[in-house]
Amino acid sequence: MGSPISCETFLERARARFGDRYDYGGIVYKSYKTPIAIHCRLHPVKLIAITPEKHLQTTGGCKFCLRQSRIRMLERELQRDAVDRPDRLASSSPAPTLPGPAILEASSAAQLTERVRQSASRTD
Numbered sequence: 001m002g003s004p005i006s007c008e009t010f011l012e013r014a015r016a017r018f019g020d021r022y023d024y025g026g027i028v029y030k031s032y033k034t035p036i037a038i039h040c041r042l043h044p045v046k047l048i049a050i051t052p053e054k055h056l057q058t059t060g061g062c063k064f065c066l067r068q069s070r071i072r073m074l075e076r077e078l079q080r081d082a083v084d085r086p087d088r089l090a091s092s093s094p095a096p097t098l099p100g101p102a103i104l105e106a107s108s109a110a111q112l113t114e115r116v117r118q119s120a121s122r123t124d
């Protein structure tokens with residue numbers, strides 16, 4: 001795996017990954033696998049204890065940022081769904097409309113229901 005990651009290398013990588021999001025001013029760097037204490041600048045209320053290794057492998061360790069990124073992902077997913085739906089409707093054949101006479105010929109509500117069900121299942 002090569003030489004151990006120095007404090008400088010860690011900070012370089014961390015800044016490349018997170019930019020200015022985390023505050024590394026108070027860290028005491030011992031090794032790549034020894035937890036350090038950092039602050040998220042957006043959510044400084046909580047001190048984050050995390051190993052440099054984990055910090056670089058995850059969203060950084062801030063639970064609030066993690067939650068926000070999950071919400072963003074969910075929102076993207078929902079938006080994609082909303083965009084997809086009209087496409088699906090447009091690509092499928094238009095829903096068949098019941099011809100008027102057929103409705104008149106249907107002698108009972110049960111028959112009419114059956115017709116509607118059949119025409120509905122045809123679109124599947």
Ligand SMILES: [Zn+2]
Pocket residue numbers: 040041042043062063064065066
């Ligand atoms: Zn945060």
